[in-house]
Amino acid sequence: xxxVTTVLPISPQGxxxxxxxxxxxVRSDVRMDPVVTQGPALLAGITxxxxxxxxxxxxxxxxxxxxxELAGWARAVDLRGRGGAGFPAAIKLVxxxxxxxxxxxxxxxxxxxxxxxxxxxxxxxxxxxxxAAAVAHGLGTREVHVVVPSELxxxxxxxxxxxxxxxxxGERVKWQLHDAAASFVAGQASAVLExxxxxxxxxxxxxxxxxxxxxxxxxTLLSNAxxxxxxxxxxxxxxxxxxxxxxxxxxxxxxxTLRGDGWDPSVREVAYGTPLADILTRSEMGQPLLVGGxxxxxxxxxxxxxxxxxxxxxxxxxxxxxAGVLLPLTAGWCPLVRTEALVDYLAxxxxxxxxxxxxxxxxxxxxxxxxxxxxxxxxxxxxxxGLVAGRGACAHPxxxxxxxxxxxxxxxxxxxxxxxxxxxxxxxxxxx
Amino acid sequence: MIxxxxxxAGPTSFxxxxxxxxxxxxxGFVLLLLLTLATMLGVLSTxxxxxxxxxxxxxxxxxxxxxxxAVTFLAxxxxxxxxxxxxxxxxxxAFVPGTGTYKPLWLGLGALGLxxxxxxCATSLLRHRMSHRPWRAIHAAAYAAxxxxxxxxxxxxxxxxxxxxxxxxYGCIAxxxxxxxxxxGLLLRxxxxxS
Amino acid sequence: MSVHTLRVDWPSCQAHGLCAEILPEIVSLDxxxxxxxxxxxxxxxxDMARNAVKACPTLALRLTQAPKRH
Numbered sequence: 001x002x003x004v005t006t007v008l009p010i011s012p013q014g015x016x017x018x019x020x021x022x023x024x025x026v027r028s029d030v031r032m033d034p035v036v037t038q039g040p041a042l043l044a045g046i047t048x049x050x051x052x053x054x055x056x057x058x059x060x061x062x063x064x065x066x067x068x069e070l071a072g073w074a075r076a077v078d079l080r081g082r083g084g085a086g087f088p089a090a091i092k093l094v095x096x097x098x099x100x101x102x103x104x105x106x107x108x109x110x111x112x113x114x115x116x117x118x119x120x121x122x123x124x125x126x127x128x129x130x131x132a133a134a135v136a137h138g139l140g141t142r143e144v145h146v147v148v149p150s151e152l153x154x155x156x157x158x159x160x161x162x163x164x165x166x167x168x169x170g171e172r173v174k175w176q177l178h179d180a181a182a183s184f185v186a187g188q189a190s191a192v193l194e195x196x197x198x199x200x201x202x203x204x205x206x207x208x209x210x211x212x213x214x215x216x217x218x219x220t221l222l223s224n225a226x227x228x229x230x231x232x233x234x235x236x237x238x239x240x241x242x243x244x245x246x247x248x249x250x251x252x253x254x255x256x257t258l259r260g261d262g263w264d265p266s267v268r269e270v271a272y273g274t275p276l277a278d279i280l281t282r283s284e285m286g287q288p289l290l291v292g293g294x295x296x297x298x299x300x301x302x303x304x305x306x307x308x309x310x311x312x313x314x315x316x317x318x319x320x321x322x323a324g325v326l327l328p329l330t331a332g333w334c335p336l337v338r339t340e341a342l343v344d345y346l347a348x349x350x351x352x353x354x355x356x357x358x359x360x361x362x363x364x365x366x367x368x369x370x371x372x373x374x375x376x377x378x379x380x381x382x383x384x385x386g387l388v389a390g391r392g393a394c395a396h397p398x399x400x401x402x403x404x405x406x407x408x409x410x411x412x413x414x415x416x417x418x419x420x421x422x423x424x425x426x427x428x429x430x431x432x
Numbered sequence: 433m434i435x436x437x438x439x440x441a442g443p444t445s446f447x448x449x450x451x452x453x454x455x456x457x458x459x460g461f462v463l464l465l466l467l468t469l470a471t472m473l474g475v476l477s478t479x480x481x482x483x484x485x486x487x488x489x490x491x492x493x494x495x496x497x498x499x500x501x502a503v504t505f506l507a508x509x510x511x512x513x514x515x516x517x518x519x520x521x522x523x524x525x526a527f528v529p530g531t532g533t534y535k536p537l538w539l540g541l542g543a544l545g546l547x548x549x550x551x552x553c554a555t556s557l558l559r560h561r562m563s564h565r566p567w568r569a570i571h572a573a574a575y576a577a578x579x580x581x582x583x584x585x586x587x588x589x590x591x592x593x594x595x596x597x598x599x600x601x602y603g604c605i606a607x608x609x610x611x612x613x614x615x616x617g618l619l620l621r622x623x624x625x626x627s
Numbered sequence: 628m629s630v631h632t633l634r635v636d637w638p639s640c641q642a643h644g645l646c647a648e649i650l651p652e653i654v655s656l657d658x659x660x661x662x663x664x665x666x667x668x669x670x671x672x673x674d675m676a677r678n679a680v681k682a683c684p685t686l687a688l689r690l691t692q693a694p695k696r697h
Binding site for chain 3: 203204205207353354355356357359360387391392393
Binding site: 477478487488489492559560563564567 | 639643644645648649680681682684685686
């Protein structure tokens, strides 16, 4: 578990620059290759390469549990989706277990700070695909769609090759590969279903859950790539094997992306219950931490000291792990300035389909900019947060409002300072 | 006079006297006015331009009512043409373009316009039972129906040559042109009303 | 008494504002003209809510029985 592997080049850009160079503003176009560490379960085989032969050599033949069995196991270990919403996988499995189901593997990962799905698809595609195949078999279907980000052509090529390997090996699954647009909201569930339907890769209002009526009105199990990897691992080792890592209350592991949008991103497989202090550096433990990514929540150093990477712990601290994104604030920088830069980016990522989001997010970014850089008031910011939440086809405005609200809640002294036109942190010269 | 109106045949009977022809021309002109008004109201319904204290529901309601009134006048226009025995127009000439014997081309345009209006009317009565996009596509045919009706009227009738007839026609053309430009956003940028 | 939720199909909503005229009890408009639904629909308001659903020029309203997700 100590072997460290530098990922195969999965970014359009080349090698990491010097870590002393200024941190990029929210740059989704410059994506450094994350360092991916070998892990105990999902990432156990990355040192042997992404090929099918090496994978089979390590794990044996693909597991074929029934849907009921797999759902029962998923319930036993409380397996949650890894796409951000954390929905119980067992419920989705049971709900989709009807005639003519469709399986969709969502590796679109629109968030710039999340790199785990790209890492999985590039370095351990068969771990994911085994899970998808097992679920498809359990649901009695052969139709599996895999959605990859279009801005990472090397990942796509790797996945395409992995699918070819499986077909050559005689697997009876009808795989279909799709390219998601290079935007933040492209990975959203309804946006993915729109892509599969041949329409624009943007969110629409859903009146029924996908498991009831999804792709072509068929029961559709759409889940994150890592969720399938977890299900595949569970299918192979069973609940007892699955509980070999993690805690009794939260068995298993989860993939975490650290500093995902920075110069030295890394992806790690972490067992639930691991202390945060074992994941972050000492310096990072002394800085505010953005948990859950760009739609996430801030934590202060005081809250982090005794915190473990556990859903319960993090919920008690008032945050959610989301898609496992951890963004420590660079030492000496101001969390308000960082948040404002993120909100500015998020506003520009609106699909521009829904009035409250198309109008509200830029207004929120403007009001926040006033507060952070021009000594403005808190009132308009809080009001706009309330106005955009829950009024859109997807959760993009909700997540943005959540980020801003957490900033206002966690850093009241900084907010007061900024209202007076002062700031005790830095980063203005990069972000401003 | 009543006797002569009610007698079935004869040179001045109702069926081939000038009354039905006048009624036909009259309903035709009123129809043009109503369809023009309906088009204008329809565009105003979408532009979200409502002056203060003018409920948006009222514009939508007027559009609907004026359209229904136009359909009634259309029925009367067709009925008077068919009943009038001075010119040979069968009932199905009004629905099937090109089957008429009297000015078949221009009559046919009117029939085509009527067919389109039937489609527009039927889909609008069932609007909430169908998907919005197909409804909108069919509803756009109303513009074409208006144009077909205008040309039909200019070519079939003799009144367009008269000063008042020409003025009316030009006036209606101007209104619909303005409505179309506004709908395309090229005229009168629509403002949102804050309530 | 059955409780319904008035839900907005946001990509379809073009801020015509008829819903706020028909249902001022539960719908108001934000500064850009888009509806804010304040409470669930029940009892006396149900008929007017159905009218609002029919009146919407872009058919962007639906009455559902399930509570709002999100």
